Amino acid sequence: MQDPYQFFSFNKRLDWDKGSYYNLRMVNGALAIHQTEKYAVHKVIRSAQINGPDVMMDFTVGQGGKLFVLDEEAAIWSYDAENHHTELLFGRNHQLFTGHALLASRGDTLFVADPVSERRVAAYSISNSQLLWAVENWKNSPIYPLAVAADLQKRLYTVVPLDMIIGLNGKEEVPEGGRIGILQWDAAGEVVGVYQHDSLRLNERTEAEQLQRRYYAAVSEVGKVHLFDAHRRLLTAFEDDGALHAQFSLALAGSYAGLSIDTNNNMYIGDSRFVGEDEEDERFILKFGAQGDFQARVSGFRGRTNKLLTNSRNQMYVLNGETAEITLLELQKRTLELEESSLPEGIYLSSALDTTVSETQWHRFQLEAVIPEETQVRISYLASDRKELMIDGDFVDLSSYLNNSSIALKDKLRSTRDLWSEPIVNPRDALLMNAQGRYLWFKLEVMGSERQSPLLHKLRVYFPRKSLISYLPPIYQEMQDDSRFLERFLSMFGTFFQDMEEKIDRISKYFDPDAVHGHYLEWLGTWLAVSEDESWGEDKLRQLIKQAPELYKLRGTRQGLSRMLQIYTGSEPYIIEYFQMKQMQERSELRELLSRLYGDNPYVFCVMLPQECVQTDKQRLIVESIINDQKPAFTEGKLTLLQPWMYIDMHTYMGINTFLSEPTLLTLDQRSSMPYNTVLIDLERDKRMDIHTRLGLDSELE
Structure with a gap:
């Protein structure tokens, strides 16, 4: 295993703020061109x-x-x-x-x-x-x-x-x-x-x-x-x-x-x-x-x-x-267009990155970014053992000069154009060539299109230069043209091994449900037999994974089933078991009604949920699969969705899906219906002949 590299990281606003922005801004933690x-x-x-x-x-x-x-x-x-x-x-x-x-x-x-x-x-x-x-x-x-x-x-x-x-x-x-x-x-x-x-x-x-x-x-x-x-x-x-x-x-x-x-x-x-x-x-x-x-x-x-x-x-x-x-x-x-160029682009000029060691050999850039088609990111760099460099005939502190807001951007670009290296285009992973010195500066040119901008999430600058060539015999390490090519060639494998070692070092974070999202969270869900095509959603799935050890202790119990359904639907279910209505079934006038509502099989229980918790057929299938997975052995669970209205001798429960209130005006919406024998009337037209004349209600004969 190679010795660990050191690096400077730009992955949050505080890091980027050390440099100068031009037509750039932070968007959800990423650097992007200004848009309107x-x-x-x-x-x-x-x-x-x-x-x-x-x-x-x-x-x-x-x-x-x-x-x-x-x-x-x-x-x-x-x-x-x-x-x-x-x-x-x-x-x-x-x-x-x-x-x-x-x-x-x-x-x-x-x-x-x-x-x-x-x-x-x-x-x-x-x-x-x-x-x-x-x-x-x-x-x-x-x-x-x-x-x-x-x-x-x-x-x-x-x-x-x-x-x-x-x-x-x-x-x-x-x-x-x-x-x-x-x-x-x-x-x-x-x-x-x-x-x-x-x-x-x-x-x-x-x-x-x-x-x-x-x-x-x-x-x-x-x-x-x-x-x-x-x-x-x-x-x-x-x-x-x-x-x-x-x-x-x-x-x-x-x-x-x-x-x-x-x-x-x-x-x-x-x-x-x-x-x-x-x-x-x-x-x-x-x-x-x-x-x-x-x-x-x-x-x-x-x-x-x-x-x-x-x-x-x-x-x-x-x-x-x-x-x-x-x-x-x-x-x-x-x-938005950059004022100096009238193009949809942004410029970032960094402050000096200081290794505190003279003649440091800088290694590589690693950029995590979303770069849409017709957009581009270019990066140039400059390394030196001195902070003061010759600019327009005078030695000035380069970091202070680049961050001086009173100096126009076009003047900064003009006076430093001979100092920067050739730009690296879309540097996902790029080796820094001829970059030796204690300090390093870099210039980012973010080129956008009319509607899109690259999003720069994280940038790392690695040092010092370490290569697999050091493991070869001395004859291959001589600084000749052939050895430089060999070093660049081996750097690809070195980068691969380094990235693999970093992933191994950070492997534990992939098992933390609070730290992962997207496909990684769905992958953790498969450990609990939650298939990727099930519509749990990240919040519910994360809650399920975190409570899994306790839930598996309660599997096969009424409490475990209730908690599982509450996680998925967001509402606590009503579970009716046979023993709860056994005495009522002994009464002949209720036996038929209870059998129709809850069944008369002692090994069958009824799970009731509000209708708004299960709005699609796919959600209903998932709820039924949860009931089948969590029910005790040799039992059967029956799912009933409670409708938001009252029917006599049906699943009508006071305070749950039925309420008594003062009379109000009729409102028809997706949760209301009008029976076929309902008559609409206009009270302002009462007591009028041939319109609404109802003896005993709004009219009387004297």
Whole structure:
């Protein structure tokens, strides 16, 4: 066995922090290039795919990403982009609203605001298209909606002129100095809030129809209401109580449309300019901070923007009226570029590694890293017996120079480019050639791709140089060209033996369930006859392995079976044995019921678990195999899953799967069912002839 090597190790943040980072950061204990999330096109939905509207006038997004698209003939189409399923929610010629309507939705409610129809603002049920509420006037004046938005509480916000008059031509107008504000509607169609500010007044008398497609509204998840005036390029944000939060103007010239807010309160406004066929399309979506500071252009989308929407997952929907398509943008990871090179790369410059021994022969690098395709890691090194080296004509401390934050990276790379060795590419295990000296410095160049970055988990630098050539006769150790080749050749075998010896030295850690994971943990599980295809999960399997000695002492007992099932399901089972109900079976009126529920065989016991603990057939098979493995000899275990409802003469247990409580409203979900003889009624319609008239219940004859 070779003498043990010494090494410097970089496997935690404290080790890496001794050097200098450039466009690098720690990610779950690994060194990687800085990455950020940027919007990129995930899906483009064209009108032909919906197989309905030829022209998309407006749209909104409902639950599960379902789209509701309005065409120029006032039809509304429901489109499921995942399943490519189209339904007609409102057909043509319904005369409820026109193709100029504005759409918004939240939950199961679709809001339609139309400035030229009889119902200016209305709410409809998405499930059956029934009208929930509708309004035409507010404070005895007609409503003229210019923009709509909805919040998480199903409240609707409409941008409207607060001051309206009828002009000489009979058209609705806003007088000079007229106010533009936002009305907040509750779920019953009542105005519960008004947002306004003097800066939103009009400078001149304007016909109301000229204000269409000028204003856009959005509501953040924290309740801030935003209004964008595209004509004046003015954005106003209100607190949820109506107070002014912020206001700013776009400094950029051009024409803009659309407004959306993400979960981080960033604001997005689209470019709505017209671009000729021969012109390059430079129309982007602009991103602003919560205080109106311009942050970036969303380069993942180019084209005209007519409307913007952002959901709770920060997915952005963009309507392009020119091409009649809706683009779905999603946040995707992007690698940041190094400022000095404009490339997706990072640089690390180490401090001096000191062996305290002059003329040390450095041995090798060993790197544990994940290096995806199209990425690369390059490492260069420098060894010397002196800490001060000649840089730009002066002797300076190299470690201090490399770690000096006031010196630009490009100057450091330029002044030291002749000192570094030739780079080693992807050095999983690399021999250091001509590296002699007490001190060693190294430079890491981490090259990434547009979306991926190498992850450097651990780096080791071994010293001193030890080779199997020392075990050969002296003639082979002479420092000639042939012996150098032989030394490099034998170093491969030396590395193999060294790695094998290190694994043998650390073999005990592979038997510690708290120290291993993944395949090693599954391998330990096979020692307990847990096959790798069983869905135990790491936490449960680790707990099983740690408790195995005690569990095997209890094998074949009620307690052992109960603990085993509790580890796997997370819930303590209910075990019913024959002797527990033997006396009750002696009563004739209970004998048949107990036999049906628990059986009448004294060698059969019943194991009951809540249904949510065993949700798949595979989990049920594993539970049954646990029962068969842990049951006493010559017995049989019967598994029963307790349903969360009450059935007389079935497995109904008070306080376990059945509870008595005060009457509540009926809620249908995946855990509830409605019997066939249930009748749904509306209490508000009681005592009405031909609807709900029930003598003795809600009506009486006098």
